[in-house]
Amino acid sequence: MGYSPYVQEMNIWLKYVDEVIIVAPLTKREITPIDISYQHNNIKFKTAPNFNFISVKNILASVFKLPFIFWKIFLGMKEADHIHLRCPGNMGLIGCFVQILFPNKIKTAKYAGNWDPKSKQPWSYRLQKWILNNAFLTRNMQVLVYGDWENQSKNIKSFFTATYSESEKENIEKTDFKDGIEFIFVGSLVSGKNPLYSVKLVEKLMIKGHNVTLDLYGDGVERDSLENYVQMNKLEKYIILKGNQNKETLKKAYQQSHFVILPSKSEGWPKAIAEGMFWGSIPIATKVSCVPYMLDSGKRGKLLEMDLDKDAKQIEDLIINQSIFFKKSQIAMEWSRNFTTDVFEKEIAELLIK
Numbered sequence: 001m002g003y004s005p006y007v008q009e010m011n012i013w014l015k016y017v018d019e020v021i022i023v024a025p026l027t028k029r030e031i032t033p034i035d036i037s038y039q040h041n042n043i044k045f046k047t048a049p050n051f052n053f054i055s056v057k058n059i060l061a062s063v064f065k066l067p068f069i070f071w072k073i074f075l076g077m078k079e080a081d082h083i084h085l086r087c088p089g090n091m092g093l094i095g096c097f098v099q100i101l102f103p104n105k106i107k108t109a110k111y112a113g114n115w116d117p118k119s120k121q122p123w124s125y126r127l128q129k130w131i132l133n134n135a136f137l138t139r140n141m142q143v144l145v146y147g148d149w150e151n152q153s154k155n156i157k158s159f160f161t162a163t164y165s166e167s168e169k170e171n172i173e174k175t176d177f178k179d180g181i182e183f184i185f186v187g188s189l190v191s192g193k194n195p196l197y198s199v200k201l202v203e204k205l206m207i208k209g210h211n212v213t214l215d216l217y218g219d220g221v222e223r224d225s226l227e228n229y230v231q232m233n234k235l236e237k238y239i240i241l242k243g244n245q246n247k248e249t250l251k252k253a254y255q256q257s258h259f260v261i262l263p264s265k266s267e268g269w270p271k272a273i274a275e276g277m278f279w280g281s282i283p284i285a286t287k288v289s290c291v292p293y294m295l296d297s298g299k300r301g302k303l304l305e306m307d308l309d310k311d312a313k314q315i316e317d318l319i320i321n322q323s324i325f326f327k328k329s330q331i332a333m334e335w336s337r338n339f340t341t342d343v344f345e346k347e348i349a350e351l352l353i354k
Helices: 004-014 056-079 090-101 123-133 195-207 223-232 247-256 271-278 308-320 322-336 341-352
Strands: 020-024 043-047 082-087 106-111 141-146 156-159 181-186 212-217 239-243 259-262 282-285
Touching (some): 004 341, 082 090, 090 123, 106 123, 181 271, 195 223, 212 247, 259 271, 282 308
Parallel strands (some): 181 212, 181 259, 259 282
16 A cells, blocks of 8 residues: 555556566555555565665665665566656665666656756755656656656656546536635645645735635644644634545545645645646645646736735735636636546556557
């Protein structure tokens, strides 16, 4: 089992292969509502040690683990007919180096992070991007990235991800604001996702006299500090932390919400934004990665300035002018519904079936 957005996507890939070899660390922990199983009858899981470079102690330990990890990945790639990498990440970094040894094998890589060449990123992420983009070192590979960027090699293919199918489409009519304005945040409660800014932004609107609520879906190390902030500022009636929830619960939450907020510092293709738009929830997000493209530079939502006064004013404009709200909601929904799992599966099949 694993993190459902990733496993759900991989299960689409696995429909088109006879055997699956997974080389990855294995973690034993409690199953959560956001975990699902891989769906294939022939999976070989080859366990590799976990490693990182975030402390001197871990760096020293990793030095001894790396040769074994290289060898595990090499054997997995040697056995495979098609090599697929998931980047960026520690295992993805090693995989980027090992795949160079297999220039004749057909390969794909899913770069799930921010591909923007101008963005500030950790050195390991930049290194993975450089190797994948280098058509001399990385051959016979299609690298799936979010957004359309200039000066990229023939390896790079602009791509997307999807959550909902054609059959799940249904008419959604957003309610007006007379009974309240509902905001939703979906994502890990970590500093990189900036959930506290979502809380403060909704609080700002509440202080300005608007009948607003915010539900936060997700969990993480910031949960305690968020709960403390909510309690200290007496926001318990307006801001509720819902924790991790399954796909159906989130689907209902998106359908009922007016706005989906994601003030993230970095993203690839933010699924919370695309999912919210699918159900007519207007996206409010930072100008990172391909988000400006998704929001059509603000025509399908609002791009955050990360200034509470300015951002509150942007949202107020939509609250006051409800006709504009409903128009943006409609065009956001129409755009997002072009990216269904059916379209995604068709694209994946073309990559795998040669």
